[in-house]
Amino acid sequence: MSGTAFVTGGASGIGLAxxxxxxxxxxxxxxxxxDGSALRRVGREVDGVRAVALDVTDAPAVAAAVGAAEAEFGAVDALVNCAGVVENAPFLTAAPETFRRTLEVNLTGTFLVGQAVARGMAARGRGSIVNIASVSGLRGGPYRAAYGASKGGVIALTKVMAVELGPCGVRVNCVAPGATDTPLVRVAQPPAIRRAVLRSIPLGRYADPAETAAVIAFLAGDGAAFVTGQIWGVDGGQLAGAGWRPEPNEERPG
Ligand SMILES: NC(=O)c1ccc[n+]([C@@H]2O[C@H](COP(=O)([O-])OP(=O)(O)OC[C@H]3O[C@@H](n4cnc5c(N)ncnc54)[C@H](O)[C@@H]3O)[C@@H](O)[C@H]2O)c1
Known part of the structure:
Protein backbone atom coordinates (compact mmCIF):
# COMPACT_ATOMS: atom_id res chain seq x y z
CA MET A 1 0.00 0.00 0.00
CA SER A 2 1.07 3.54 -0.64
CA GLY A 3 -1.00 6.68 -0.81
CA THR A 4 -1.01 9.50 1.69
CA ALA A 5 0.70 9.25 5.07
CA PHE A 6 0.19 11.67 7.96
CA VAL A 7 3.17 11.79 10.33
CA THR A 8 2.89 13.69 13.63
CA GLY A 9 6.11 14.91 15.21
CA GLY A 10 7.46 14.77 11.68
CA ALA A 11 9.72 17.82 11.92
CA SER A 12 12.43 16.05 13.92
CA GLY A 13 14.08 12.79 14.84
CA ILE A 14 12.22 9.52 14.22
CA GLY A 15 9.20 11.30 12.68
CA LEU A 16 11.37 13.17 10.17
CA ALA A 17 13.27 10.00 9.26
CA ASP A 35 7.60 23.36 16.22
CA GLY A 36 7.15 26.10 13.62
CA SER A 37 10.84 26.80 13.03
CA ALA A 38 11.64 23.09 12.58
CA LEU A 39 8.72 22.83 10.15
CA ARG A 40 10.07 25.74 8.12
CA ARG A 41 13.52 24.13 8.02
CA VAL A 42 12.01 20.83 6.86
CA GLY A 43 9.97 22.71 4.25
CA ARG A 44 13.20 24.24 2.90
CA GLU A 45 15.42 21.15 3.14
CA VAL A 46 13.16 18.14 2.48
CA ASP A 47 11.56 17.89 -0.95
CA GLY A 48 8.18 16.35 -1.49
CA VAL A 49 6.58 16.59 1.95
CA ARG A 50 3.77 18.92 3.04
CA ALA A 51 4.46 20.59 6.42
CA VAL A 52 1.53 21.56 8.67
CA ALA A 53 1.61 23.32 12.05
CA LEU A 54 -0.34 21.28 14.61
CA ASP A 55 -0.55 20.73 18.35
CA VAL A 56 -1.74 17.12 18.70
CA THR A 57 -3.44 17.97 22.01
CA ASP A 58 -5.78 20.49 20.33
CA ALA A 59 -8.79 18.39 19.21
CA PRO A 60 -10.40 20.96 16.87
CA ALA A 61 -7.03 21.70 15.24
CA VAL A 62 -6.42 17.96 14.80
CA ALA A 63 -9.80 17.52 13.10
CA ALA A 64 -9.09 20.49 10.82
CA ALA A 65 -5.60 19.28 9.85
CA VAL A 66 -6.77 15.74 9.11
CA GLY A 67 -9.77 17.10 7.16
CA ALA A 68 -7.47 19.34 5.11
CA ALA A 69 -5.19 16.40 4.27
CA GLU A 70 -8.16 14.26 3.25
CA ALA A 71 -9.56 17.08 1.11
CA GLU A 72 -6.23 17.65 -0.63
CA PHE A 73 -5.19 14.03 -1.21
CA GLY A 74 -8.57 12.26 -1.17
CA ALA A 75 -7.73 10.12 1.88
CA VAL A 76 -5.21 9.55 4.63
CA ASP A 77 -4.08 5.95 4.11
CA ALA A 78 -1.48 5.72 6.86
CA LEU A 79 -0.91 7.51 10.15
CA VAL A 80 2.29 7.55 12.18
CA ASN A 81 1.72 8.95 15.68
CA CYS A 82 5.25 10.08 16.49
CA ALA A 83 4.82 13.42 18.34
CA GLY A 84 6.20 13.07 21.83
CA VAL A 85 7.87 14.76 24.78
CA VAL A 86 10.01 13.48 27.62
CA GLU A 87 10.91 15.05 30.95
CA ASN A 88 12.64 12.82 33.49
CA ALA A 89 12.00 13.37 37.20
CA PRO A 90 12.20 11.27 40.39
CA PHE A 91 8.78 9.89 41.29
CA LEU A 92 8.78 11.52 44.75
CA THR A 93 9.36 15.02 43.43
CA ALA A 94 7.86 14.95 39.92
CA ALA A 95 5.56 17.89 39.29
CA PRO A 96 1.90 17.06 38.62
CA GLU A 97 1.96 19.47 35.69
CA THR A 98 4.81 17.53 34.05
CA PHE A 99 2.88 14.29 34.50
CA ARG A 100 -0.31 15.77 33.03
CA ARG A 101 1.47 17.42 30.09
CA THR A 102 3.39 14.25 29.19
CA LEU A 103 0.22 12.16 29.16
CA GLU A 104 -1.60 14.89 27.25
CA VAL A 105 0.94 14.95 24.38
CA ASN A 106 2.10 11.32 24.25
CA LEU A 107 -1.15 9.50 25.04
CA THR A 108 -4.09 11.86 24.50
CA GLY A 109 -2.44 13.23 21.34
CA THR A 110 -2.13 9.68 19.98
CA PHE A 111 -5.80 9.08 20.80
CA LEU A 112 -7.00 12.34 19.21
CA VAL A 113 -5.09 12.02 15.94
CA GLY A 114 -5.77 8.28 15.80
CA GLN A 115 -9.50 8.83 16.20
CA ALA A 116 -9.66 11.66 13.65
CA VAL A 117 -7.77 9.66 11.01
CA ALA A 118 -9.39 6.29 11.80
CA ARG A 119 -12.88 7.64 11.22
CA GLY A 120 -12.08 8.20 7.54
CA MET A 121 -10.14 4.93 7.27
CA ALA A 122 -13.02 2.93 8.78
CA ALA A 123 -15.49 4.59 6.41
CA ARG A 124 -13.27 3.61 3.45
CA GLY A 125 -12.60 0.13 4.90
CA ARG A 126 -8.84 0.50 4.63
CA GLY A 127 -5.88 2.03 6.47
CA SER A 128 -2.87 1.51 8.68
CA ILE A 129 -1.82 3.25 11.90
CA VAL A 130 1.55 3.01 13.64
CA ASN A 131 1.76 4.40 17.16
CA ILE A 132 5.14 5.10 18.72
CA ALA A 133 5.68 3.90 22.29
CA SER A 134 9.07 3.20 23.90
CA VAL A 135 10.93 0.54 25.85
CA SER A 136 9.98 2.79 28.78
CA GLY A 137 6.37 1.67 28.31
CA LEU A 138 7.43 -1.94 28.83
CA ARG A 139 9.66 -1.67 31.93
CA GLY A 140 10.07 0.47 35.04
CA GLY A 141 12.79 2.88 33.90
CA PRO A 142 13.85 5.14 36.77
CA TYR A 143 12.63 8.76 36.65
CA ARG A 144 10.17 7.85 33.91
CA ALA A 145 6.89 7.88 35.85
CA ALA A 146 5.24 10.28 33.42
CA TYR A 147 6.94 9.10 30.24
CA GLY A 148 6.66 5.38 31.07
CA ALA A 149 2.99 5.71 32.02
CA SER A 150 2.26 7.60 28.79
CA LYS A 151 4.00 4.98 26.66
CA GLY A 152 2.43 2.07 28.54
CA GLY A 153 -0.86 3.76 27.75
CA VAL A 154 0.05 3.98 24.06
CA ILE A 155 0.71 0.21 24.05
CA ALA A 156 -2.69 -0.57 25.60
CA LEU A 157 -4.41 1.94 23.30
CA THR A 158 -2.80 0.28 20.28
CA LYS A 159 -4.25 -3.10 21.21
CA VAL A 160 -7.74 -1.65 21.77
CA MET A 161 -7.60 0.21 18.45
CA ALA A 162 -6.41 -2.93 16.63
CA VAL A 163 -9.26 -5.01 18.04
CA GLU A 164 -11.97 -2.41 17.34
CA LEU A 165 -10.70 -1.28 13.95
CA GLY A 166 -9.61 -4.65 12.52
CA PRO A 167 -13.16 -5.52 11.43
CA CYS A 168 -13.23 -2.15 9.60
CA GLY A 169 -10.12 -3.05 7.56
CA VAL A 170 -7.77 -0.85 9.59
CA ARG A 171 -4.52 -2.24 11.05
CA VAL A 172 -2.97 -0.67 14.16
CA ASN A 173 0.52 -1.49 15.37
CA CYS A 174 3.06 0.03 17.71
CA VAL A 175 6.81 0.50 17.51
CA ALA A 176 8.66 0.62 20.82
CA PRO A 177 12.05 2.19 20.14
CA GLY A 178 14.98 1.90 22.49
CA ALA A 179 17.73 4.51 22.58
CA THR A 180 17.69 6.36 19.27
CA ASP A 181 20.00 9.20 18.37
CA THR A 182 17.58 12.15 18.10
CA PRO A 183 17.32 15.69 19.52
CA LEU A 184 14.89 14.44 22.21
CA VAL A 185 17.49 12.03 23.57
CA ARG A 186 20.42 14.44 23.26
CA VAL A 187 18.55 16.87 25.53
CA ALA A 188 17.18 14.29 27.97
CA GLN A 189 20.33 12.19 28.50
CA PRO A 190 23.50 13.60 30.06
CA PRO A 191 26.77 11.81 29.11
CA ALA A 192 26.87 9.56 32.21
CA ILE A 193 23.37 8.27 31.49
CA ARG A 194 24.30 7.77 27.85
CA ARG A 195 27.28 5.61 28.84
CA ALA A 196 25.06 3.52 31.15
CA VAL A 197 22.44 3.11 28.42
CA LEU A 198 25.10 2.01 25.94
CA ARG A 199 26.27 -0.70 28.34
CA SER A 200 22.72 -2.13 28.38
CA ILE A 201 22.34 -2.51 24.59
CA PRO A 202 23.61 -5.81 23.13
CA LEU A 203 24.23 -4.16 19.75
CA GLY A 204 26.37 -1.59 21.62
CA ARG A 205 25.07 1.62 20.05
CA TYR A 206 22.10 3.91 19.69
CA ALA A 207 19.78 3.41 16.71
CA ASP A 208 19.96 5.73 13.77
CA PRO A 209 16.44 7.21 13.35
CA ALA A 210 16.39 5.80 9.80
CA GLU A 211 16.63 2.27 11.24
CA THR A 212 13.53 2.87 13.35
CA ALA A 213 11.79 4.53 10.39
CA ALA A 214 12.36 1.43 8.26
CA VAL A 215 10.32 -0.69 10.68
CA ILE A 216 7.60 1.96 10.99
CA ALA A 217 7.33 2.17 7.19
CA PHE A 218 7.15 -1.63 6.92
CA LEU A 219 4.27 -1.76 9.42
CA ALA A 220 2.51 1.12 7.64
CA GLY A 221 2.62 -0.61 4.26
CA ASP A 222 1.09 -3.67 2.63
CA GLY A 223 4.13 -5.83 3.44
CA ALA A 224 2.56 -6.05 6.91
CA ALA A 225 -0.97 -6.69 5.60
CA PHE A 226 -1.71 -9.43 8.17
CA VAL A 227 0.03 -7.73 11.10
CA THR A 228 -2.09 -5.85 13.63
CA GLY A 229 -2.12 -5.27 17.38
CA GLN A 230 1.64 -5.86 17.64
CA ILE A 231 4.24 -4.08 19.76
CA TRP A 232 7.42 -4.15 17.75
CA GLY A 233 10.64 -3.40 19.64
CA VAL A 234 13.46 -1.59 17.82
CA ASP A 235 15.93 -1.53 20.68
CA GLY A 236 19.17 -3.29 19.71
CA GLY A 237 18.24 -6.16 22.04
CA GLN A 238 18.02 -3.96 25.14
CA LEU A 239 14.87 -5.52 26.59
CA ALA A 240 15.84 -9.07 25.61
CA GLY A 241 18.81 -8.76 27.96
CA ALA A 242 16.77 -6.96 30.64
CA GLY A 243 19.28 -4.13 30.58
CA TRP A 244 22.38 -6.31 30.94
CA ARG A 245 24.94 -7.39 28.37
CA PRO A 246 28.38 -8.97 28.79
CA GLU A 247 31.39 -6.73 28.17
CA PRO A 248 33.58 -7.97 25.30
CA ASN A 249 36.56 -8.98 27.49
CA GLU A 250 34.85 -9.92 30.71
CA GLU A 251 35.49 -13.26 32.34
CA ARG A 252 32.93 -15.82 31.21
CA PRO A 253 31.35 -18.42 33.46
CA GLY A 254 32.85 -21.88 32.81
N1 LIG B 1 14.74 9.01 20.65
C1 LIG B 1 14.55 7.94 21.41
O1 LIG B 1 15.49 7.36 21.96
C2 LIG B 1 13.17 7.42 21.62
C3 LIG B 1 13.03 6.21 22.28
C4 LIG B 1 11.78 5.68 22.48
C5 LIG B 1 10.67 6.36 21.99
N2 LIG B 1 10.82 7.54 21.35
C6 LIG B 1 9.60 8.21 20.88
O2 LIG B 1 9.71 8.48 19.52
C7 LIG B 1 8.94 9.65 19.21
C8 LIG B 1 9.82 10.65 18.48
O3 LIG B 1 10.88 10.99 19.35
P1 LIG B 1 12.23 11.66 18.82
O4 LIG B 1 13.31 11.07 19.61
O5 LIG B 1 12.27 11.64 17.34
O6 LIG B 1 11.99 13.15 19.37
P2 LIG B 1 12.17 14.59 18.72
O7 LIG B 1 12.12 15.55 19.86
O8 LIG B 1 13.33 14.62 17.80
O9 LIG B 1 10.82 14.72 17.88
C9 LIG B 1 9.57 14.83 18.52
C10 LIG B 1 8.74 15.82 17.71
O10 LIG B 1 7.44 15.89 18.32
C11 LIG B 1 7.03 17.23 18.23
N3 LIG B 1 6.00 17.53 19.23
C12 LIG B 1 6.14 17.62 20.57
N4 LIG B 1 4.97 17.96 21.14
C13 LIG B 1 4.07 18.09 20.13
C14 LIG B 1 2.69 18.43 20.07
N5 LIG B 1 2.00 18.73 21.18
N6 LIG B 1 2.08 18.45 18.87
C15 LIG B 1 2.77 18.17 17.72
N7 LIG B 1 4.09 17.86 17.71
C16 LIG B 1 4.72 17.82 18.92
C17 LIG B 1 8.30 18.04 18.49
O11 LIG B 1 8.16 19.38 18.04
C18 LIG B 1 9.32 17.23 17.72
O12 LIG B 1 9.46 17.71 16.38
C19 LIG B 1 8.40 10.17 20.53
O13 LIG B 1 7.08 9.70 20.71
C20 LIG B 1 9.33 9.54 21.54
O14 LIG B 1 8.72 9.39 22.81
C21 LIG B 1 12.04 8.09 21.14
Missing part, protein backbone atom coordinates in the same frame (compact mmCIF):
# COMPACT_ATOMS: atom_id res chain seq x y z
CA UNK A 18 9.91 8.23 8.79
CA UNK A 19 8.63 11.04 6.56
CA UNK A 20 11.75 10.72 4.38
CA UNK A 21 11.49 6.93 4.20
CA UNK A 22 7.80 6.96 3.28
CA UNK A 23 8.37 9.67 0.68
CA UNK A 24 11.19 7.62 -0.83
CA UNK A 25 8.78 4.64 -1.00
CA UNK A 26 6.31 6.72 -3.04
CA UNK A 27 3.90 7.99 -0.41
CA UNK A 28 2.49 11.52 -0.33
CA UNK A 29 3.61 12.69 3.10
CA UNK A 30 2.05 15.29 5.37
CA UNK A 31 4.12 16.10 8.45
CA UNK A 32 2.35 17.75 11.38
CA UNK A 33 4.36 19.28 14.19
CA UNK A 34 4.17 21.91 16.91
Missing amino acids: TARTLRDQGWNVVIADL
